[in-house]
Amino acid sequence: MFSKVLKTYTGRANGFYRNLSQKLPEFTKNVFDVSRGNYNYINDGHIDYFRRVLGTNRVITNPEDAEKYNVDWFSQVRESSNLVVKPKTTEEVSKILSFCNENKLAVCPQGGNTGVNGGSIPVFDEVIISTELMNEIISLDEDSGVLVCQAGCILETIDNKAATKDLIVPLDLGAKGSCQIGGNVSTNAGGLRLLRFGNLHGNILGLEVVKADGEILDCLGTLKKDNTGYHLKHLFIGSEGTLGFVTKVSIQCPSRPKYINVAFLGLQNFNKALKTLKLLRYRLGEILSAIEMIDYCSMDFIKNVVGQQSPIGDYPFYLLIETSGSNALHNEEKLNSFLEESLQKALVLNGTVANEPNKVQDIWSIRENIPNGFQKVASKMLYYDVSVPLAHYYTIVDDVADYAKDISERVFGFGHIGDGNLHLHIQLKNDLTKEVKSNFDSFILEKIVRYKGSISAEHGVGFTKAKLMDKIKPPSTLKVMKDLKKLMDPNGILNPYKIFI
Ligand SMILES: Cc1cc2nc3c(=O)[nH]c(=O)nc-3n(C[C@H](O)[C@H](O)[C@H](O)COP(=O)(O)OP(=O)(O)OC[C@H]3O[C@@H](n4cnc5c(N)ncnc54)[C@H](O)[C@@H]3O)c2cc1C
Structure with a gap:
């Protein structure tokens, strides 16, 4: 039966904040095989120039102040670039880049620094250009x-x-x-x-x-x-x-939907999740706004690491569904008739629904707390963000769980199943090493190629996936990408070591 009563969780309220107290990772250049490109080193004359353009306050050279710009949110990569510049206008960005290009200084653009593949962190001593003051x-x-x-x-x-x-x-x-x-x-x-x-x-x-x-x-x-x-x-x-x-x-920006409903459903196996997905598309089509999958191990992860429980008890799989639209009655009727049918067909075993904003947020917090929990065990986590055809969407989690059984605490999968996008995570018993990462990269790459998927669904390539590019892209495609890079950035100053190494 579906309940409308939910426990209140202490989930995200005003967005997400990085936990700065977490353990710092080892420097990237000491962990990964990568050599510094042929760029000039930053000297006092360069720093003087940036101060003339931006003023002293917007040029950070103090290692302590620079630290937060040198570590990624997931604590996978770290550098110690002691130069962070903070332009406010396009013209200032233009002056900085023109100067860096003339002086062959490498740069690393940085936004909110929440990227997952180390793209926003320098690998050596690149100048970090932060957009945090370009906020108009x-x-x-x-x-x-x-x-x-x-x-x-x-x-x-x-x-x-x-x-x-x-x-x-x-x-x-x-x-x-x-x-x-x-x-x-x-x-x-x-x-x-x-x-x-x-x-x-x-x-x-x-x-x-x-x-x-x-x-x-x-x-x-x-x-x-x-x-x-x-x-x-x-x-x-x-x-x-x-x-x-x-x-x-x-x-x-489209019109903001007025009425939002979410349902959190428990299912017996992945096959039923696939059938539910099909029924969802058929019955709810135009009002569907999100379909997320969470497996048992992901829920177990947030239970043990974040301290949040499933509101409907333990099930092998969960689906989080959101519908939104401009007519409350229409949305609710459609959702209810889908839920009845899914119960009758024994696709879904249990669930809870909500439409009040705080309860909707409570349900979403379950999904959002999975990545939030990673910070607590960052040194032991391995992350993959893959696209896989639905037929193999969960096979790859089973493959990896089997491969990792002796060295992992848990292997779990969750993500945007509505788009065929799976977040595949391995929580290791011990701290991650270069060898372990390389073995998993090869294993997962082989599976992805076999299942005709992609090694990056939405997080990009950044630094941590760059070495996989020549294994997944046809040489002709890679050549055009590299030719384009040369045309746009002949000195290679823009975010080196990212996408291609
Ligand atoms: C809890 C959590 C949940 C997340 N969920 C999702 C999700 O559901 N879907 C998803 O796609 N991603 C997700 N991400 C990853 C991340 O939030 C996104 O990749 C986001 O788009 C990065 O934005 P940012 O401003 O933090 O960029 P950064 O991390 O600062 O930079 C990302 C890349 O863009 C480059 N860059 C940044 N600004 C500029 C600029 N102005 N010009 C040129 N290059 C620039 C950087 O050099 C870097 O290569 C999640 C991350 C976290 C921590």
């Missing part, structure tokens, strides 16, 4: 729903702004309280509601970008349709700061 919302056109802002605006802030006009930013992720729209664009972030809104290639109307040589590229259109020549903005969506530095973004 430039305009919001109520009629067209177009919001234009600087790249450093926090996702949650622009969504709150959109909400004032009954609009919604068509992207939502657990890190929305910290990640920035420029970082989202640069990683082509997917998130929880891609199922409803599609990806950023569809929703970003325009970008302003600074090239490696400092030239400002104005592709900041606000039109939904504009077929005049090459669509250059797409080059920068998902290019992880390797082709250009995003300074402004224009994004199409």
Whole structure:
């Protein structure tokens, strides 16, 4: 039976914050096989130049102040770059890049630093260019729903702004309280509601970008349709700061759904989850906004590591479903008739539904607390964010669990099943070593190739997956990517060691 009563959890309220007290990882260059490129070293003359352009307060050279810019959220990678610069305007970014290009200084663009593959952290002594002060919302056109802002605006802030006009930013992720729209664009972030809104290639109307040589590229259109020549903005969506530095973004915001329902369902096995998925699409089609899968081990992880229980007891699999729309009755009737049918067909064993905002958030907190718990065991965790055809979506978790049985505490899978996107995690008994990582990379890569999946569904390649690129991309594709990089950044100063090594 479905209950409407939920316990109150202490889940995320105002977004996500990185836990700065966690153990620092070893320096990246000591753990991974990587050599420094042929770049110049930063000297006092360079620092003087940045101070002249930005003033002393926006140039950080003190190692203690620089530390938070040198470690990623998941504590996988770390550097000790002692130069962080914080421009406020596009013109300042342009001056910084033009100077770095002339002086052959490597740079690392950084947004909210919530990226998962180490893309936002320098590998050696790259200059960190942080967008945290580029946080102006430039305009919001109520009629067209177009919001234009600087790249450093926090996702949650622009969504709150959109909400004032009954609009919604068509992207939502657990890190929305910290990640920035420029970082989202640069990683082509997917998130929880891609199922409803599609990806950023569809929703970003325009970008302003600074090239490696400092030239400002104005592709900041606000039109939904504009077929005049090459669509250059797409080059920068998902290019992880390797082709250009995003300074402004224009994004199409649809109407904000008025009524939201969520259901949290317990299922007996993955086969039933697949059948439920099919029924969901058939019965709820146009009002579906998210479908997330959580397996038993993920729930066990948050129970033991975060201290949060399943509101419906223990089941081998759970589905979190969200519907949203403009008519409460219509939404509720559709959801209820789906739930009845799924119970009658014995697809679903138990569940709970909610439509009050705090209870909706309580249910979402279960899903969001899985990655939040990783910080507590960061040194023992291995992360993969893969796309797998649904037929093999869970086979790969079983494969890895079997492979890892002697050295792992748990292997678990959860994620955006509605998009075929699985987050596959291995919690090891001991701290992760270079050898263990390399063995898992090879094992998972072999499975991904066999199942015709992708080694990165939505988190990008960054640094930690860069070595896998030549194993998964056909040589001709990789060559065009590298040619493009050379054309856009002949000195290779933009985010080196990322995407390709
Ligand atoms: C709890 C949690 C949940 C998450 N959930 C999701 C999820 O559901 N879906 C998802 O896709 N991701 C998710 N992520 C990953 C992460 O939040 C996204 O990748 C996000 O888009 C990164 O944004 P950021 O501002 O933090 O970028 P950063 O981490 O700072 O940077 C990411 C990459 O973009 C580059 N970059 C940043 N800003 C610019 C710029 N202005 N110009 C050029 N390059 C730039 C950086 O160099 C780096 O390569 C999650 C992360 C956490 C911690």
